[in-house]
Amino acid sequence: MAPDLKSFYKTVDDLAEPFIERLRDAVAIPSISAEDERRADVVRMGMWLKGQLDSLGAAMEARPLGAQPGKEHLHLPPAIIGRYPAKKDESKRTILVYGHYDVQPASLSDGWKTEPFKLSVDDKGRMYGRGSTDDKGPVLGWLNVIESHQKAGIDFPVNLLMCFEGMEEYGSEGLDDFIIAECKPGKFFADADACCISDNYWLGTEKPCLTYGLRGCNYYSIEISGPGQDLHSGVFGGTAQEPMTDLVRVMGSLVDGDGNILIPGIKELVAPLTKEEQSLYKNIAFTMDNLYESLGSKTGIFPDKESTLMGRWRYPSLSLHGIEGAFSAPGAKTVIPAKVTGKFSIRTVPDMEPQEVDSLVYSHVDKVFKSLKSKNTMHCNLQHSGKWWVASPKHWNFTAAAKAVESVWGVQPDLTREGGSIPVTLTFEQATGKNVLLLPMGSSTDAAHSVNEKLDRKNYIEGIKLLGAYLHYVAEEPMKTS
Ligand SMILES: NCC(=O)N[C@@H](Cc1c[nH]cn1)C(=O)O
Numbered sequence: 001m002a003p004d005l006k007s008f009y010k011t012v013d014d015l016a017e018p019f020i021e022r023l024r025d026a027v028a029i030p031s032i033s034a035e036d037e038r039r040a041d042v043v044r045m046g047m048w049l050k051g052q053l054d055s056l057g058a059a060m061e062a063r064p065l066g067a068q069p070g071k072e073h074l075h076l077p078p079a080i081i082g083r084y085p086a087k088k089d090e091s092k093r094t095i096l097v098y099g100h101y102d103v104q105p106a107s108l109s110d111g112w113k114t115e116p117f118k119l120s121v122d123d124k125g126r127m128y129g130r131g132s133t134d135d136k137g138p139v140l141g142w143l144n145v146i147e148s149h150q151k152a153g154i155d156f157p158v159n160l161l162m163c164f165e166g167m168e169e170y171g172s173e174g175l176d177d178f179i180i181a182e183c184k185p186g187k188f189f190a191d192a193d194a195c196c197i198s199d200n201y202w203l204g205t206e207k208p209c210l211t212y213g214l215r216g217c218n219y220y221s222i223e224i225s226g227p228g229q230d231l232h233s234g235v236f237g238g239t240a241q242e243p244m245t246d247l248v249r250v251m252g253s254l255v256d257g258d259g260n261i262l263i264p265g266i267k268e269l270v271a272p273l274t275k276e277e278q279s280l281y282k283n284i285a286f287t288m289d290n291l292y293e294s295l296g297s298k299t300g301i302f303p304d305k306e307s308t309l310m311g312r313w314r315y316p317s318l319s320l321h322g323i324e325g326a327f328s329a330p331g332a333k334t335v336i337p338a339k340v341t342g343k344f345s346i347r348t349v350p351d352m353e354p355q356e357v358d359s360l361v362y363s364h365v366d367k368v369f370k371s372l373k374s375k376n377t378m379h380c381n382l383q384h385s386g387k388w389w390v391a392s393p394k395h396w397n398f399t400a401a402a403k404a405v406e407s408v409w410g411v412q413p414d415l416t417r418e419g420g421s422i423p424v425t426l427t428f429e430q431a432t433g434k435n436v437l438l439l440p441m442g443s444s445t446d447a448a449h450s451v452n453e454k455l456d457r458k459n460y461i462e463g464i465k466l467l468g469a470y471l472h473y474v475a476e477e478p479m480k481t482s
């Protein structure tokens with residue numbers, strides 16, 4: 001191992017407690033992008049991040065992204081961009097990293113064992129808190145890499161360009177145009193040689209991976225309204241057509257219990273499975289027990305690992321998320337809701353074009369609603385859309401990351417795709433024209449988006465070493481075109 005890395009790793013270990021405190025401070029800011037009333041907290045989180053990087057000597061900027069489309073009274077949180085070292089070293093390679101500082105909603109009443117916005121570390125080193133793994137831990141990983149180099153007195157191996165956004169969990173609103181503009185010649189991200197994103201997870205709890213594919217996400221709402229206001233079900237039940245009854249029937253027509261999408265034409269958009277691709281799945285270190293551990297149950301759809309991985313990575317899925325306006329509290333309120341909005345999303349894969357999916361969804365939902373012959377009114381809308389992404393893992397960017405995994409974890413990483421979506425990945429690839437690598441820090445049991453989200457102390461601390469080692473190896477990798 002290079003002497004620089006040895007002393008870098010030791011410094012990360014020495015600074016573990018302050019790094020956990022930094023994560024505690026970040027988790028304490030409830031930067032929920034989906035809740036309008038939390039917008040000030042999202043902005044506060046972005047400015048906190050900028051302040052931390054300012055004090056590490058990075059050249060940072062908070063770039064406004066304008067008003068939120070459809071909610072013009074709200075400003076989008078700023079893109080926090082910067083470079084470290086503050087002045088570019090022309091002799092070094094330039095790596096662009098991305099992460100997000102917003103989080104999913106969370107409240108104790110959802111079933112959290114601890115306060116979601118208070119980092120709680122248990123005796124097994126599990127650090128619970130909203131955003132711990134998605135994506136505050138990995139974002140802080142980059143800051144901790146900078147600080148460890150400074151404290152260890154090691155030369156920083158690359159020019160680091162940073163782009164941190166505050167709307168990822170809401171479809172990365174406003175960011176695409178910004179990235180495209182800043183990748184133009186002479187602009188902030190123009191000289192990136194490769195990109196790295198740490199915002200996904202290992203397949204299990206033991207084996208690290210490098211990720212070269214993501215599913216896309218088309219997110220829809222179906223609004224059904226009828227009565228002028230909510231009604232007493234004893235007085236009006238049996239006399240009025242009920243929006244909730246219509247909505248449940250429309251939503252029930254979208255997918256079956258085994259995850260089969262029932263919208264005609266969707267399956268036909270999916271690229272056929274080749275023999276070559278099929279052979280990749282059997283060598284991946286993943287077991288059905290890994291699935292059951294992260295599910296917290298044995299309720300998987302498929303009996304075998306290959307079908308399960310394909311169901312997650314290379315086939316589309318349709319999930320029903322919830323119904324706005326419906327009665328959902330404990331107790332037995334006898335109400336007929338006047339207007340209900342169902343939410344569902346489709347995870348898309350090659351070769352599904354988002355607009356083709358939209359047309360199929362709209363015509364299916366229209367047809368089913370018409371067949372109900374209801375006097376209520378229905379509107380189906382796309383809320384946001386992000387396209388799938390598949391890249392080549394045979395690139396020097398991935399080779400460097402594989403060396404970093406071996407150096408830190410002592411194993412060769414699996415090459416994986418991912419069922420989730422990071423819509424800007426494709427934007428970075430297309431706008432920079434450079435390779436994008438996904439380099440996860442957390443594991444399959446982290447429960448991102450769920451209750452009791454956590455990041456294991458080991459994954460955080462070794463993950464900081466991994467990000468730093470990657471920068472060292474990527475600096476040395478000969479530049480090839482593949
Ligand atoms: N860690 C990435 C992530 O969680 N991405 C979200 C992105 C998204 C898509 N639509 C709404 N948010 C995901 O759900 O995959």
Ligand SMILES: [Zn+2]
Pocket residue numbers: 100134135168199
């Ligand atoms: Zn994320």
Ligand SMILES: [Zn+2]
Pocket residue numbers: 104134169448449
């Ligand atoms: Zn997320």
